[in-house]
Every structure is written in structure tokens, then in C-alpha cells.
Amino acid sequence: MLKKKLLKQARGIEKADKVFKNAIYVDVFNERLMESDIAVADGIIIGVGDYQAEEEIDLSGKIVIPGLIDAHLHLESSMTNVDHFARAVIPKGTTTIVADPHEIANVAGLTGIKYLLQAGKAQAWNFNLMLPSCVPASEFEHSGAELKAADLKTLIGEEGIFGLGEVMNYPAVINGESEIWSKIEMAAELFKDGHAPGLLGKDLNAYLLAGIAADHEATTAAEALEKISKGMYIMIREGSVTRDLVSLLPAVNSSNSSRFLFATDDRHPGDLIDEGQIDFAVRKAVQYGLSPLRAIKMATINAAEALGIKKLGAVAPGYRADLLVLDNLRNFEVEKVYKDGKLVAENGTLLKSIDDQISLTQDNFSSKEIEEKIFNSVKIGNISEKDFKLPPAKKYRVIELIKEQVVTGESFYQTESEYKTEPLSIELIGHNLVKLAVVERHYRTGNVGLGLLRNFGLRRGAVATSIGHDAHNIIVAGLAAKDMELAVREIEKMQGGLAIVVDGIVEETLALPVAGLMALKPVKEVASRLNKMRELANNLGVNRDGPFMTLSFMALTVIPKLKLTDSGLFDVNKFENVELVIE
Structure with missing residues (x-):
């Protein structure tokens, strides 16, 4: 970043474009505070010292980093x-x-x-x-x-x-x-x-x-x-x-x-x-x-x-003039943000109109490829309620949630009776179990991997998400097969998102139409909706602060021990698929 034309400004012979007067800046090389003016031109810092400029901003002892x-x-x-x-x-x-x-x-x-x-x-x-x-x-x-x-x-x-x-x-x-x-x-x-x-x-x-x-x-x-x-x-x-x-x-x-x-x-x-x-x-x-x-x-x-x-x-000569103004280092609250010497944010607000920059909306991207792969990324194959019913068995393999970890364990569930169909929901609840399914959503294969999850806490309904690290197939936890299927269908209708279904009724959703991963709403609004959905999930018995976040890691086959994909249960330590039914 050679700037021969700025030599006279750097030497103080000519006025700088902009000077931050009376600043206290952090010298990151020596880990110390320095009092000085900061001169800027062409988006870079041209000097620290005593400077004059066409535009002078008096910081009155504010801290610059x-x-x-x-x-x-x-x-x-x-x-x-x-x-x-x-x-x-x-x-x-x-x-x-x-x-x-x-x-x-x-x-x-x-x-x-x-x-x-x-x-x-x-x-x-x-x-x-x-x-x-x-x-x-x-x-x-x-x-x-x-x-x-x-x-x-x-x-x-x-x-x-x-x-x-x-x-x-x-x-x-x-x-x-x-x-x-x-x-x-x-x-x-x-x-x-x-x-x-x-x-x-x-x-x-x-x-x-x-x-x-x-x-x-x-x-x-x-x-x-x-x-x-x-x-x-x-x-x-x-x-x-x-x-x-x-x-x-x-x-x-x-x-x-x-x-x-x-x-x-x-x-x-x-x-x-x-x-x-x-x-x-x-x-x-x-x-x-x-x-x-x-x-x-x-x-x-x-x-x-x-x-x-x-x-x-x-904050040194020749460096980009990306500068923050703070009142003090104790609270570290950013008051102003300068990018290349230009004010871009102040008091927590980005200074641009909603139309100033490209945003990830459908209107900004007319490509047929983007329309298909980004905004129509959820493609569910031929599935039905029966895909969410456990096969009858005496003993099942179980994914064991571990508190505050994405690592999971492996345990087993012995049924209390011999069932000709899947075990009763009330029995699953008694063993702190829910059904877990991963539904393939990229190629319409109709693949549904089915398993059991312990320690999630859900006692009614179904909770589903299209965020499923890293393949991002749909993950749904629930008790009634009908609720689980409906939650998946709702995510398909939204082209990605989160859904909670209770007794056949879609109670809450959050649409994530950008590849099934991102919303088209402000962070604050997304956070508010997530909080509401978390509260509902907790009221349904889920004992996790982040129910959707927890589910999103249940298909990640690079973190031990037992995970579930659209192809079935996967033992990460053995690096192979394993059976849900033991006997």
C-alpha cells in the first residue's frame, strides 16, 4: 500500500483529508495508550502527531482502537x-x-x-x-x-x-x-x-x-x-x-x-x-x-x-483507517465505527439505508441456478407417517445426550412388553426417550433414518429443523409419527426452517428460506422468534436451552459417539452404520 502522493500530508506540509483531534489511541505494538491526533487520507492512516485537516473531528480524549x-x-x-x-x-x-x-x-x-x-x-x-x-x-x-x-x-x-x-x-x-x-x-x-x-x-x-x-x-x-x-x-x-x-x-x-x-x-x-x-x-x-x-x-x-x-x-502510518471510538476500555462499548476513515456506524446502528447494499433476498438474485439451489433447496421425496414409526422389537440402540456437550453416548432400551407395533409413547416418555428421524432433503430419495434419543425431555408433539450439521437434512424429534411427518411437511412448505407441531397442529414456525439455513429477517427478530419457540419447546418438556441447536448436531458424523443420518444410525468411533434394533 504505497502512497507517494500522500507524503506532504503525512509530513504536515499539506492538510490531511481528515484528522481525529485529541485522541487517546491504543498502540497495539507496545500495549500502551498514546495521546495524539490521527490523520487520515485515501482511507489509510497517514500519521499520528499534531495535524490539521479539511475535516477535523474533536474526540475530546475518547479512546481509539x-x-x-x-x-x-x-x-x-x-x-x-x-x-x-x-x-x-x-x-x-x-x-x-x-x-x-x-x-x-x-x-x-x-x-x-x-x-x-x-x-x-x-x-x-x-x-x-x-x-x-x-x-x-x-x-x-x-x-x-x-x-x-x-x-x-x-x-x-x-x-x-x-x-x-x-x-x-x-x-x-x-x-x-x-x-x-x-x-x-x-x-x-x-x-x-x-x-x-x-x-x-x-x-x-x-x-x-x-x-x-x-x-x-x-x-x-x-x-x-x-x-x-x-x-x-x-x-x-x-x-x-x-x-x-x-x-x-x-x-x-x-x-x-x-x-x-x-x-x-x-x-x-x-x-x-x-x-x-x-x-x-x-x-x-x-x-x-x-x-x-x-x-x-x-x-x-x-x-x-x-x-x-x-x-x-x-493505529499507525500506512494502516487502513478502520477505527473504533470508545468512551473507556472498562466497559468496551463501541460508540462509533469508521471504515477506511468513513463513519459507518454510530451508537449501535449501521448508517445505511435498507436499499444501499445487496441483501440476501430473492429479488437481488435472478439467476435460475440460485433460485433453484438457494431458495428451493428443500426437496422431500415420497415419505409417509409410517416412516416415523419404530419397527417392533424387544431391544433398541439409543443415542444418549450428554449435558452441555455435542458429543453423544450410546445406550440401550429394553421394552416392557412384546409389541406387534412400535412401543407406546407413554412408555418412551417413562424411559426419557423420543423418536429421532433424519429426512433426506436434497435429492428426493425418500430416505428416512430412524432412531431413539434419550435425555431430550420432550413429552408431547414434535420439534423439527432443516439445520442439520453438516449435510443439513431435516432432523425431527417427536413421539407421535403424525406430528413428526407434519413438522417435516411444514419445513418443506417454508423451504427450510424450524417447526413445532403438537397434536396435529402447527404451533410455531420460523422460516429459513435461504438454503434452509438463514432467514430474511433482522437478527433481533430472529432471536425473538427463537426465544418464543424455545419457551414452547420447554413447556412441552424439552430440557435443553437450545432445542434446535441440540438437534442440529445429532447428524454430525465427525463427532462421537452415536449419530443418525438419513441412512440410519452411525457409530463414529467404528466409522460404520449400526442397527437400531438389537433383538
């Missing part, structure tokens, strides 16, 4: 479109994001990636989109797409395409399997993101030969320290499902703090509204003993350097 960077997230987890997500997070100070679109890519392939890329580039932030490395996540279920290295390569060079998304299949990496290595080699010159929970020792050594730079899956200080010792950066993840900040902070010290940064991974609507985003991670880190200056450094320059983004993340 660089814009915050979220190093790894999935936009789809916000359950709203990109435009509304931007309206929620930019006013909170996030001016740079690195998004992995593997959720929408598992539904719509390259079309989904291009769709998010178009919408993301239209917002007032630095938008970086990763090429998902694992689509599909598993060969044991029906995903909406399969992306090989040759497919991903067609997007390299597109504005906004940044790197290779989290490499989750680390066994394939360390065993040298050709498919994943072809993607790694294809992205040789790009940033490569890691996903290697618990991977240590010689296997970690092998994994790092792939040039993977960072990991957001470390959950203990010991794991973080080993990975740092081998050259990795550690993204301290503070999401909605997985919150690792408190357990990882003890690993941060003066010698290694430059190797830590923040990421949200999955942040859901209610948490975005109630807590925030990267700003929340900074506040929480300070609450648990990290100095505010170090926390800001981790959220800015550390992230930029880990990601390899030059001239971003500092």
Missing part, C-alpha cells in the same frame, strides 16, 4: 442473511471477518459460495471468504453437494476469496489421502485454516506439514501451548455452543501472547444481540484477568498477522 477482526466464523450460524448480520456486528466494532461457508456449500455447492461472496462484498467491512475443504463432511449421508479441488480452484483469484477453510478431516491429512491433499496443494499460496481437536505429538507434526497455520479447536491450555510451540496460532473461540476462552486464557503470557487471537466460529442470534461478537470476547477476557490492552492486541494486530493480512489491525 483498530477495528476488530473475527478470524473464523460461519455466517450461516447467525440464522439471518448477510445484510442483517452486518447490521448486527459492524456497529459492535467488527470491521474484518473471515467466513467459512461450508454450511451453505453443503447445501448448494459452488452456487452457495458465490451467493455469500456477492452479498458479503457489498457490506462496509473487509470480507474474506474461505474455500470449504470438507464438502461433504462424510460419505455416509446425503449432502447437497460435493466439492473437489478442481471445483474450488475455479474460485481462486476472485475478489474476496481468501484461503482454504478449516481442514476438519485431519486423519486424511496425516495419512496422506489424495483428495484432501489435492485441496491443500491447490491452496498452496493461500492461508489454510486448521481444525484439529486434541491433535498432539507426532500426528500434529504431520498435520502441520500441510502448511496449516491456525487452530480454533484447542480447548485446554496444555493443548494450546503445544500447538504454539510448533508454530501454530491459536484462535481463542468464544461462540455460542463452544466457549473456550476461560480454559485457554491461562496459556496466554508475555512471551507468547502474539500467537493468540479471537474467533467466534458459531454465534447464534440471541447471543449476538445480548452479548455481542468479538467485542464480547474482549470484554470477557478482561473480566477474567487479561489486560484490556493485550485483549485489544489479540483482537486486532495479532489476528491480522496470523492471517497474513498486511497493513491492518493497528
Whole structure:
């Protein structure tokens, strides 16, 4: 970012375009506060010192810090479109994001990636989109797409395409399997993101030969320290499902703090509204003993350097003028957000009209391919009520929910009587069981995987969602087969969403027409509807704060132990399908 034409402004011989007068800014390199004017021209900082400008903004001792960077997230987890997500997070100070679109890519392939890329580039932030490395996540279920290295390569060079998304299949990496290595080699010159929970020792050594730079899956200080010792950066993840900040902070010290940064991974609507985003991670880190200056450094320059983004993340000459104005570091409440020196948000509001930017509405995308793959992505085959009835048996295999974990266990259910049909609902309730089904929704196969789930708590009705990591087939939990089928039908009618059905009546829904993953409503409205649906689910007996979130992980075949896909029960440890009926 060479700017020869700005030399005279930088030297103070000519007036700058804009000067923030009387600022107290955070020097992230030395972790200290400095009092100075900040001069800006052509969207970059041209100097700190005593400056004059055509436009002068007196900050009267307010604190200025660089814009915050979220190093790894999935936009789809916000359950709203990109435009509304931007309206929620930019006013909170996030001016740079690195998004992995593997959720929408598992539904719509390259079309989904291009769709998010178009919408993301239209917002007032630095938008970086990763090429998902694992689509599909598993060969044991029906995903909406399969992306090989040759497919991903067609997007390299597109504005906004940044790197290779989290490499989750680390066994394939360390065993040298050709498919994943072809993607790694294809992205040789790009940033490569890691996903290697618990991977240590010689296997970690092998994994790092792939040039993977960072990991957001470390959950203990010991794991973080080993990975740092081998050259990795550690993204301290503070999401909605997985919150690792408190357990990882003890690993941060003066010698290694430059190797830590923040990421949200999955942040859901209610948490975005109630807590925030990267700003929340900074506040929480300070609450648990990290100095505010170090926390800001981790959220800015550390992230930029880990990601390899030059001239971003500092208040210094030549750096992008992405600046936040705060009243103090104690509360860390963002008052104003400047992107490239221009005011884009103030007092929690993004300063643009609803028509200023492209949003993820059907009207903005006239492509027949997008219409078919994004807005008509739910294609249910020939199913009926009988598909949601258990086969008669004496003993069944059961998925065992574990409190506050996405890891599941395996248990068994012995019936109290010999049934010629499925066990009675009242008996299932007595054993704290519900039926669980996964319905294929990409190719009209009519596949329905059926199982039993313990500890969900539901005593009436059915709860269903089209968010089902990572293939995103429809997942429904219930007791009456009729209610379960109706809930699936309702999701088909909405072209994706959440539904609660009780005694044959659709009680509550939330439409997610963007690939069955995202709404076309503001984050606050989505959060409000989710709260209402959660309360209803709890009234029906569900004992989980996030019933839909819980269900969404029941089909994820890369997390132990027992999961359910549209092809049936799957033992993750054995990596094979297993039978529902034992005897």
C-alpha cells in the first residue's frame, strides 16, 4: 500500500483529508495508550502527531482502537442473511471477518459460495471468504453437494476469496489421502485454516506439514501451548455452543501472547444481540484477568498477522483507517465505527439505508441456478407417517445426550412388553426417550433414518429443523409419527426452517428460506422468534436451552459417539452404520 502522493500530508506540509483531534489511541505494538491526533487520507492512516485537516473531528480524549477482526466464523450460524448480520456486528466494532461457508456449500455447492461472496462484498467491512475443504463432511449421508479441488480452484483469484477453510478431516491429512491433499496443494499460496481437536505429538507434526497455520479447536491450555510451540496460532473461540476462552486464557503470557487471537466460529442470534461478537470476547477476557490492552492486541494486530493480512489491525502510518471510538476500555462499548476513515456506524446502528447494499433476498438474485439451489433447496421425496414409526422389537440402540456437550453416548432400551407395533409413547416418555428421524432433503430419495434419543425431555408433539450439521437434512424429534411427518411437511412448505407441531397442529414456525439455513429477517427478530419457540419447546418438556441447536448436531458424523443420518444410525468411533434394533 504505497502512497507517494500522500507524503506532504503525512509530513504536515499539506492538510490531511481528515484528522481525529485529541485522541487517546491504543498502540497495539507496545500495549500502551498514546495521546495524539490521527490523520487520515485515501482511507489509510497517514500519521499520528499534531495535524490539521479539511475535516477535523474533536474526540475530546475518547479512546481509539483498530477495528476488530473475527478470524473464523460461519455466517450461516447467525440464522439471518448477510445484510442483517452486518447490521448486527459492524456497529459492535467488527470491521474484518473471515467466513467459512461450508454450511451453505453443503447445501448448494459452488452456487452457495458465490451467493455469500456477492452479498458479503457489498457490506462496509473487509470480507474474506474461505474455500470449504470438507464438502461433504462424510460419505455416509446425503449432502447437497460435493466439492473437489478442481471445483474450488475455479474460485481462486476472485475478489474476496481468501484461503482454504478449516481442514476438519485431519486423519486424511496425516495419512496422506489424495483428495484432501489435492485441496491443500491447490491452496498452496493461500492461508489454510486448521481444525484439529486434541491433535498432539507426532500426528500434529504431520498435520502441520500441510502448511496449516491456525487452530480454533484447542480447548485446554496444555493443548494450546503445544500447538504454539510448533508454530501454530491459536484462535481463542468464544461462540455460542463452544466457549473456550476461560480454559485457554491461562496459556496466554508475555512471551507468547502474539500467537493468540479471537474467533467466534458459531454465534447464534440471541447471543449476538445480548452479548455481542468479538467485542464480547474482549470484554470477557478482561473480566477474567487479561489486560484490556493485550485483549485489544489479540483482537486486532495479532489476528491480522496470523492471517497474513498486511497493513491492518493497528493505529499507525500506512494502516487502513478502520477505527473504533470508545468512551473507556472498562466497559468496551463501541460508540462509533469508521471504515477506511468513513463513519459507518454510530451508537449501535449501521448508517445505511435498507436499499444501499445487496441483501440476501430473492429479488437481488435472478439467476435460475440460485433460485433453484438457494431458495428451493428443500426437496422431500415420497415419505409417509409410517416412516416415523419404530419397527417392533424387544431391544433398541439409543443415542444418549450428554449435558452441555455435542458429543453423544450410546445406550440401550429394553421394552416392557412384546409389541406387534412400535412401543407406546407413554412408555418412551417413562424411559426419557423420543423418536429421532433424519429426512433426506436434497435429492428426493425418500430416505428416512430412524432412531431413539434419550435425555431430550420432550413429552408431547414434535420439534423439527432443516439445520442439520453438516449435510443439513431435516432432523425431527417427536413421539407421535403424525406430528413428526407434519413438522417435516411444514419445513418443506417454508423451504427450510424450524417447526413445532403438537397434536396435529402447527404451533410455531420460523422460516429459513435461504438454503434452509438463514432467514430474511433482522437478527433481533430472529432471536425473538427463537426465544418464543424455545419457551414452547420447554413447556412441552424439552430440557435443553437450545432445542434446535441440540438437534442440529445429532447428524454430525465427525463427532462421537452415536449419530443418525438419513441412512440410519452411525457409530463414529467404528466409522460404520449400526442397527437400531438389537433383538
